[in-house]
Amino acid sequence: MHHNADHTPRGRWSSRLGFIMAAAGSAIGLGNIWKFPYVTGMHGGGAFVLFYIFCIIMIGLPLMIAEMMLGRHTRKDPVGAFSRLRGGPWTGIGWLAVGAAFLILSYYAVIAGWAVDYLWLSLSGKISQQQAHQVPQLFGDLLTNGLGQLFWQALFMGMTILIVIAGVKNGLERAGKIIMPVFFCILLLLAIFGLFSPGGLQAVRFLFTPDWSKLTPPVMLEALGHAFFTLSLGMGAILTYGSYADDRTSIPTMAATISTMDTLVALLAGLAIFPIVFSYNMAPAAGPGLVFKTLPILFSRMPGGSVIAILFFLLLVIAALTSAISLLEVVVAYFCDERGWSRTKATLLMGLAVFLLGVPSALSNDLLKDWHLIGDRNFLDSVDFLATNYLLPLGGLLTVIFTGWFLSGTVAQSEFEAGETGKRFFPLWRFLIRYVSPVLVLLVLLYKAGLF
16 A cells, blocks of 8 residues: 655544544535425325435445445545546546535535525524514525625635635544534424424324325435435545544444434434424425425514524534535545645635535526526526436446445455454445445436436
């Protein structure tokens, strides 16, 4: 193994807890709090939830283990990892991951900016002062105010850049260790509040009582796709974070811990949101506007709503920030590892580039509202559609095929069995990664491509 002796040594996590918190922060994002509840609402609750958990175990976990392995074994960014292991066309998987991270962060920062804006609205008492029917208009005003969106997007990118410049230990790890416990406390408070509200029991039933008639093939594929994105797989983030792990860390244990935390957060978010929705007799299938349009109406009506609103949007901003850090880190790691740039230079230049690519997303409901890229989707929706429906599943599919069939079995086994995990799980993991995961991911891809 040749290590980069010519410039600064690569960072490492100082502790396993640091690694867990940072990686959980990466995995836990807007997908858990903004997307999971509304997708569950649209697909009828319990059956969707149970199938989603099944998908996490069958695909999410094996793929997360694979990404961590590839990262730790090579101690490189995604492009460096694949070029060192196999090179040639396989390096394309690395490029796909770095490209996806870059693209996703560009519009992710815009949506995160909405959350920052709402946090500000909650803090300034704007939400609680509104009449219920005026609340959805707040979101409309925000969307059509391009300059306002650019301001919040810039603010959010600025925070992300500052943390990433600080490096692995002082930036990513410290942010995770400070931010994630606060995050869990707020979420727990909101979930407890939800359970004791009038709609609490109905929400529990909705989330955990499966109505199997609702589990149609499209719903199953939706669950499969969501399992994939919620763990932030296929974008090189887990691979890059794995490359900072020490040799004694047990990868399967790490992956299982992070997947469990991620799933719990999604369920807790459901328990925080649905009781409020049911208490006021609103439709759970409100779609993407659930968090920005529906919930604030309820916050404006309920006793103590202003405090709940502040906590909720703080939660959303934190979740977005820890994921954004990991996306920028993927791009920065590439320039540091492969191009020999300093971390500061890479972070500032790439952060700026990501911000500029995000500008059309921020303006896509204002100045550029008539500019449709894919079908009748505006710029933001088009980029999201491209990244989440094609780039990520494709990256994931190629990664499982590579790890299952082209990575040497001895390397895989030694990485899997490092640390204190039971060796007896290796054959099971190998079977899933070779035969089960690729078939399931391929199904999602074909379905998204509209082939059935």
